[in-house]
Amino acid sequence: MTKILVIEDEKGVQDNVIDILQLEGFKVISADNGLLGVLMARAEQPNLIICDIMMPELDGYGVLEQLRQDPTTATIPFIFLTAKAETVDLRQGMESGADDYLTKPFTPLELRKAVAVRLQKQAVMMEKYNQERERALKYQREVQERQTLIETQEDFLRKIIVDLRDPLSNINIAIQLLATSEDEAVRERYLNILREECSREIMMLNQMSQLQDLISPKNLKLLSQFKLI
Structure with missing residues (x-):
């Protein structure tokens, strides 16, 4: 009232x-x-x-x-x-x-009109204030979501970089052993290692190329909801 x-x-x-x-x-x-x-x-x-x-x-x-x-x-x-x-x-x-x-x-009419005008103008001002406040809160939420998105992308990139180092290290070792080995069976085993590690490397690179699409604001909420990030 x-x-x-x-x-x-x-x-x-x-x-x-x-x-x-x-x-x-x-x-x-x-x-x-x-x-x-x-x-x-x-x-x-x-x-x-x-x-x-x-x-x-x-x-x-x-x-x-x-x-x-x-x-x-x-x-x-x-x-x-x-x-x-x-x-x-x-x-x-x-x-x-x-x-x-x-x-x-x-007169009573003059009083009622004066009160009605002031209350109506105050209501308009409050509506504009609430609209501006909601707009500011929406912008704040968008900034926070964007910041979270950037941080999550950076975390994913760091993880992928770390994951890329293992197959690269294994590939380097397999190349060195392959170069010094004369046993055909051993060389075939090293070749298989190279193939597997190259496949892993390609998969990691594909993940990096798909990262931008994967970590969208919508997907970010889902990932957070299911505690995947």
Whole structure:
């Protein structure tokens, strides 16, 4: 349920605003002065704040300044309530970050429209924020997957390089023995070793050529799922 904080020291005005908003289905909380209003805004985190300007303890400008300096309340939509005589001073509040104002006396329709506009704009802003956040998280996941892919490819390459050394070593030994042996049976055995090790070498090279296709992001997830990497 949408929660609205009303900060107003005039009891009649406060009750009137609360009644109108509650009839619209909002949850309404209230504060009788600016200091209490700041504390309630921080504790309750309302979706919207409606605040009088001229109040004891702390006026509306002071409330707005403190809330805008606090990261937990800085983005809460803020509507000033002002008497006609105070409208000339509203520039100070608008420049400080107020979103709108209502001039006393106001009608229920004016209050409902002002609240609806501010909440709608806040909803649009939150939707854009969530879209940007999701886009950033998606990019972060893609970067992490790419990094994992690169690391996995490097691990595979290191393993294949190590595996290539054994048949090469065996081929080198078989060539040397073949060159010094005159026994036909022994030479045939060394030739068989050469054939086997060459076949292994070719298989390893084929694996290297297929590595790029094998270690795709999709296959990487499958390999990780079955603990093959």
